[in-house]
Amino acid sequence: MNEMAEAREKRGAEREPLLSVRDLSVSLRSDEGLVQAVRNIGWDIYDGEVLAIVGESGSGKSVSVNTLLGLMRQDVAIVNSGHAEFGGRDLLNLGERELREVRGKDISVIFQDPMASFNPVKTIGDQISEAIRVHDERATRRWAWSRSITLLSMVGVPNPELRCKQYPHQYSGGMRQRAMIAMAMANRPRLLIADEPTTALDMTIQAQIIDVLRLVQKETGGAIVLITHDLGLVAELADRVLVMYAGKIVESAGVVELFASPRHPYTRALLESLPRIGDQSDELRSISGQMPSLVELPEGCAFHPRCSLSHDRQLCRELEPPLQETNSGSERLSACHFSRELDELDIFDR
Amino acid sequence: MLSYVGRRLLISVPVLFGILGISFIFVQMLPGDPVRALMSPEELATASPEYIEQRRSELGLDKPIFVQFAAWIGEVLQGNLGHSFRRNTPVADMIFERIGPTAILAITALSIALIIGVLLGTFAALKQNSWFDYLSSVTSMMAVSIPNFFLGLMAIYIFSISLGIFPTGGMRTLAASNPSALDRVHHLILPALVLAINLIGPYVRYTRQSMLEVIRQDYITTARAKGVPWMKVVFGHGLRNALIPLTTVIAIQVPILLTGLLVIETIFSWPGLGRLTFESIMGRDYPVIVAIVFISAVFVVLFNLLADVTAAALDPRIRL
Amino acid sequence: MSENVQTAVPVAGRSDEEGIGRRREREVQKGGNGRAGQALSPSRLAIRRFRHHRLAMASVLLLSLLLLLAVLAPLISPYDPNAVNTAAYREPPSGAHWLGTDSAGRDVLSRLLHGARVSLTVGIAAAVSATGLGTLLGLIAGIFRGWVDAIIMRVVDVFLSFPPLVVILLLVAILGPSVTTIIVVIAAFEWPTACRIVRQVSLSVREMDYVLSARAMGSGSLAIVRRHMIGPVLPPLTVVATLLSANAILLEAALSFLGLGVERPNATWGGMLQAAQSMTILQEMPWLWLPPGVAIAATVLSINFMGDGLRDAFDPRQRL
Ligand SMILES: Nc1ncnc2c1ncn2[C@@H]1O[C@H](COP(=O)(O)OP(=O)(O)OP(=O)(O)O)[C@@H](O)[C@H]1O
Ligand code: SF4
Numbered sequence: 001m002n003e004m005a006e007a008r009e010k011r012g013a014e015r016e017p018l019l020s021v022r023d024l025s026v027s028l029r030s031d032e033g034l035v036q037a038v039r040n041i042g043w044d045i046y047d048g049e050v051l052a053i054v055g056e057s058g059s060g061k062s063v064s065v066n067t068l069l070g071l072m073r074q075d076v077a078i079v080n081s082g083h084a085e086f087g088g089r090d091l092l093n094l095g096e097r098e099l100r101e102v103r104g105k106d107i108s109v110i111f112q113d114p115m116a117s118f119n120p121v122k123t124i125g126d127q128i129s130e131a132i133r134v135h136d137e138r139a140t141r142r143w144a145w146s147r148s149i150t151l152l153s154m155v156g157v158p159n160p161e162l163r164c165k166q167y168p169h170q171y172s173g174g175m176r177q178r179a180m181i182a183m184a185m186a187n188r189p190r191l192l193i194a195d196e197p198t199t200a201l202d203m204t205i206q207a208q209i210i211d212v213l214r215l216v217q218k219e220t221g222g223a224i225v226l227i228t229h230d231l232g233l234v235a236e237l238a239d240r241v242l243v244m245y246a247g248k249i250v251e252s253a254g255v256v257e258l259f260a261s262p263r264h265p266y267t268r269a270l271l272e273s274l275p276r277i278g279d280q281s282d283e284l285r286s287i288s289g290q291m292p293s294l295v296e297l298p299e300g301c302a303f304h305p306r307c308s309l310s311h312d313r314q315l316c317r318e319l320e321p322p323l324q325e326t327n328s329g330s331e332r333l334s335a336c337h338f339s340r341e342l343d344e345l346d347i348f349d350r
Numbered sequence: 351m352l353s354y355v356g357r358r359l360l361i362s363v364p365v366l367f368g369i370l371g372i373s374f375i376f377v378q379m380l381p382g383d384p385v386r387a388l389m390s391p392e393e394l395a396t397a398s399p400e401y402i403e404q405r406r407s408e409l410g411l412d413k414p415i416f417v418q419f420a421a422w423i424g425e426v427l428q429g430n431l432g433h434s435f436r437r438n439t440p441v442a443d444m445i446f447e448r449i450g451p452t453a454i455l456a457i458t459a460l461s462i463a464l465i466i467g468v469l470l471g472t473f474a475a476l477k478q479n480s481w482f483d484y485l486s487s488v489t490s491m492m493a494v495s496i497p498n499f500f501l502g503l504m505a506i507y508i509f510s511i512s513l514g515i516f517p518t519g520g521m522r523t524l525a526a527s528n529p530s531a532l533d534r535v536h537h538l539i540l541p542a543l544v545l546a547i548n549l550i551g552p553y554v555r556y557t558r559q560s561m562l563e564v565i566r567q568d569y570i571t572t573a574r575a576k577g578v579p580w581m582k583v584v585f586g587h588g589l590r591n592a593l594i595p596l597t598t599v600i601a602i603q604v605p606i607l608l609t610g611l612l613v614i615e616t617i618f619s620w621p622g623l624g625r626l627t628f629e630s631i632m633g634r635d636y637p638v639i640v641a642i643v644f645i646s647a648v649f650v651v652l653f654n655l656l657a658d659v660t661a662a663a664l665d666p667r668i669r670l
Numbered sequence: 671m672s673e674n675v676q677t678a679v680p681v682a683g684r685s686d687e688e689g690i691g692r693r694r695e696r697e698v699q700k701g702g703n704g705r706a707g708q709a710l711s712p713s714r715l716a717i718r719r720f721r722h723h724r725l726a727m728a729s730v731l732l733l734s735l736l737l738l739l740a741v742l743a744p745l746i747s748p749y750d751p752n753a754v755n756t757a758a759y760r761e762p763p764s765g766a767h768w769l770g771t772d773s774a775g776r777d778v779l780s781r782l783l784h785g786a787r788v789s790l791t792v793g794i795a796a797a798v799s800a801t802g803l804g805t806l807l808g809l810i811a812g813i814f815r816g817w818v819d820a821i822i823m824r825v826v827d828v829f830l831s832f833p834p835l836v837v838i839l840l841l842v843a844i845l846g847p848s849v850t851t852i853i854v855v856i857a858a859f860e861w862p863t864a865c866r867i868v869r870q871v872s873l874s875v876r877e878m879d880y881v882l883s884a885r886a887m888g889s890g891s892l893a894i895v896r897r898h899m900i901g902p903v904l905p906p907l908t909v910v911a912t913l914l915s916a917n918a919i920l921l922e923a924a925l926s927f928l929g930l931g932v933e934r935p936n937a938t939w940g941g942m943l944q945a946a947q948s949m950t951i952l953q954e955m956p957w958l959w960l961p962p963g964v965a966i967a968a969t970v971l972s973i974n975f976m977g978d979g980l981r982d983a984f985d986p987r988q989r990l
């Protein structure tokens with residue numbers, strides 16, 4: 001739980017984190033019972049940093065960030081514990097009114113599906129203008145509109161004057177996602193949360209969106225939390241990576257180290273499932289087996305039914321591994337009893 | 351947009367033709383001589399048998415049924431909806447005379463029902479499964495289940511007879527030669543409310559359902575993520591989307607509204623088309639009833655068209 | 671009239687399609703481990719859900735009681751419902767006449783019990799005939815599609831354009847009032863609702879894999895209907911039939927109320943309410959009009975709650 005904080009302290013807190021999440025647990029009510037969507041996770045993000053969160057579908061990535069901004073449905077989500085310090089305040093303790101000040105101003109979100117994320121009956125210009133005017137009482141309609149045009153041209157939407165007057169359905173997927181980014185940037189947020197910003201787009205468009213994101217970051221100098229399945233995107237943009245599995249962080253590392261030598265069997269399996277150059281099949285090879293139900297989690301390590309390293313060892317079956325340093329003094333964290341064995345495997349591989 | 355309206359109009363043509371067909375069947379079913387039904391009493395009084403026969407062949411009534419149908423359509427298109435059995439007036443004039451009061455009552459009732467129904471439905475959706483939601487769904491179910499004539503009688507019993515707040519019927523105080531606007535409103539409230547209650551139920555239900563769907567959409571989360579206050583999200587972003595499917599519901603409700611007018615105008619002695627229908631049925635003035643049936647059906651088609659156009663105006667995706 | 675069935679047509683149909691879609695999606699998502707949920711057959715699940723719907727269960731109880739009373743009416747009625755007794759003129763409720771007597775000295779309770787027979791007969795018979803006709807035409811449209819479908823659907827549009835009570839009044843006025851006429855006429859203008867639903871379901875069923883493969887294997891249309899269509903069509907059809915019977919009861923009551931119901935002096939609820947159009951009765955003799963009004967409202971409300979319960983039982987997601 002607090003392993004990461006300790007690691008930070010050891011490193012010497014030379015900088016204050018922009019956002020610091022601690023011990024966050026979220027359950028969701030569902031037909032099948034309480035879903036333990038997020039379990040005691042914690043992370044920090046610093047100014048100017050790109051932090052990627054990866055993990056397969058349903059591992060709790062979206063829930064963990066949406067909770068921070070109070071975007072989960074109140075009748076569904078229960079925050080069991082947690083703090084999220086941002087600018088001296090705990091986001092999880094703010095009232096709706098104060099949280100609204102933060103949303104879209106200090107922290108913005110880009111959602112996965114640009115198709116569904118714009119209101120179909122309002123023009124793009126209206127929707128971007130709204131984002132501006134909500135946080136700036138003095139902004140006139142006209143001023144907000146012209147600023148929307150500027151924003152659109154910044155993210156590379158051609159002919160922005162006309163585009164502002166158009167409706168979402170008149171945009172292509174890629175253009176819509178650009179507009180989404182423009183809207184998120186409207187108030188120069190210090191933190192941008194991009195929840196699978198490229199998943200719904202095809203390959204060439206994805207590359208363009210990545211460029212836009214990079215540009216945005218340069219422009220605003222803010223931090224980005226990048227949620228994605230796409231390890232290629234992680235490699236291109238991220239500084240640090242969190243790997244989530246079944247509601248927990250199972251590995252945390254700098255992007256280079258993570259790709260060079262994963263310290264968790266799950267991460268390793270993820271990397272192995274990447275299509276390689278020369279690979280004929282289009283399909284992403286996936287890890288065999290399924291994530292356990294988050295309603296009834298198995299005892300021990302949540303990954304053990306699928307783990308190739310476990311060999312059904314008793315420790316894996318009975319004791320949940322804590323997230324801890326892989327080597328003492330290292331900044332790398334892993335939640336595996338046998339993470340050190342992966343070193344040997346790596347050597348063996350080469 | 352214009353071409354969209356044009357296309358919808360074109361789709362309505364076969365339906366209008368079908369309505370003409372069924373109305374013509376009604377005309378055929380009527381007891382009595384159709385020629386006489388089309389003539390005014392004065393005309394009839396002076397008409398010689400030869401003249402009637404001449405009219406008969408003019409109207410093509412000695413021709414095959416399809417020719418007759420065509421001839422009848424020709425008459426209808428010229429505005430000849432036949433002649434009243436009872437009164438010395440063309441049916442078209444009688445209807446024209448009564449349309450005003452009916453329109454006032456119908457539009458008032460529809461507006462009341464829409465405002466209350468949409469608000470109730472919206473808040474029921476926002477407070478899903480709360481006591482408010484439960485209460486509003488049970489109440490709206492009751493509103494559709496209580497027959498409007500019983501509701502009307504109870505309203506008169508409670509508000510007019512027992513409490514004496516509203517008049518028992520009519521459109522204005524008869525004694526006053528020049529009734530004030532207030533007097534008219536006073537007479538309008540009770541029948542309009544009773545009429546509205548029957549319509550509210552479905553509006554609540556479908557607004558709730560549509561709103562529940564809408565507030566789960568991603569764009570609602572996007573709006574919240576921008577920092578827009580919740581009520582502004584609901585009414586600024588949600589409502590317009592939720593209203594799009596409601597236009598269809600309103601259009602489908604129109605025949606029910608017309609039926610309601612018949613009963614409510616009768617109970618409240620409201621001098622509109624509904625009351626005319628009742629009077630004509632009591633007096634077996636069939637040409638009038640057939641004409642009203644025909645006009646109502648045409649109106650329903652036109653209203654459907656209007657609903658489609660409204661939906662298109664609300665939803666830029668349909669406009670193309 | 672408050673025919674919420676009318677609105678149930680496209681909207682319920684639409685959400686039904688969604689319901690099916692959503693259900694499929696869920697099963698796909700659940701994947702391998704979702705099978706446990708299918709241990710209970712869908713119909714068992716539906717029954718169980720219906721049982722948990724408290725209002726619906728209470729309604730079924732009330733309707734059963736009503737049905738029993740209606741069947742036993744000749745045996746349990748304290749008086750002959752049509753026996754005129756000038757000595758007992760408009761008597762208030764007493765030990766001899768629990769619900770008092772009417773203007774002809776007839777016992778109100780006995781008339782109320784006999785009125786239930788008419789209401790329920792018309793409700794059930796009209797709903798069954800309308801549903802039958804609608805199902806037949808809906809299946810034909812869904813199976814043959816193309817121009818057959820287009821024609822049937824235009825006919826449906828035509829029929830739905832007529833305000834029901836007004837046409838039915840006209841037809842009953844022409845054909846003369848009797849229980850049979852009323853049933854036939856109501857059915858003739860209420861079938862389109864069932865037709866639309868059946869067509870929609872059968873069109874979507876047609877596209878499903880197992881039907882496509884059955885067709886590929888050379889199964890004839892009739893065999894496919896028997897084997898694959900009846901199942902999916904039945905749930906929405908039950909709901910529609912229920913709501914149609916509520917409608918039919920309301921229509922019959924309105925007809926009688928307006929004086930065009932079943933032949934006199936037979937007792938009907940609507941006919942009993944007609945007396946209240948007189949101010950003296952409305953004002954001073956509530957026992958004459960309150961009981962039949964409450965009876966109609968309670969019956970229709972129960973049927974609607976039952977329909978609601980059925981709808982939820984078949985497609986729980988719709989309420990979410
Ligand atoms: N509104 C909700 N109601 C009930 N359960 C939910 C809801 N939203 C998410 N969940 C469940 O919570 C868990 C975590 O979901 P989350 O959306 O955070 O996953 P994710 O990692 O973002 O996956 P994806 O990559 O598919 O977006 C999943 O098991 C999901 O089924
Ligand atoms: S703790 Fe055991 S089961 Fe879990 S990841 Fe490590 S080796 Fe695998």
Ligand SMILES: [Mg+2]
Nearest residue numbers: 061062063195
């Ligand atoms: Mg997600």
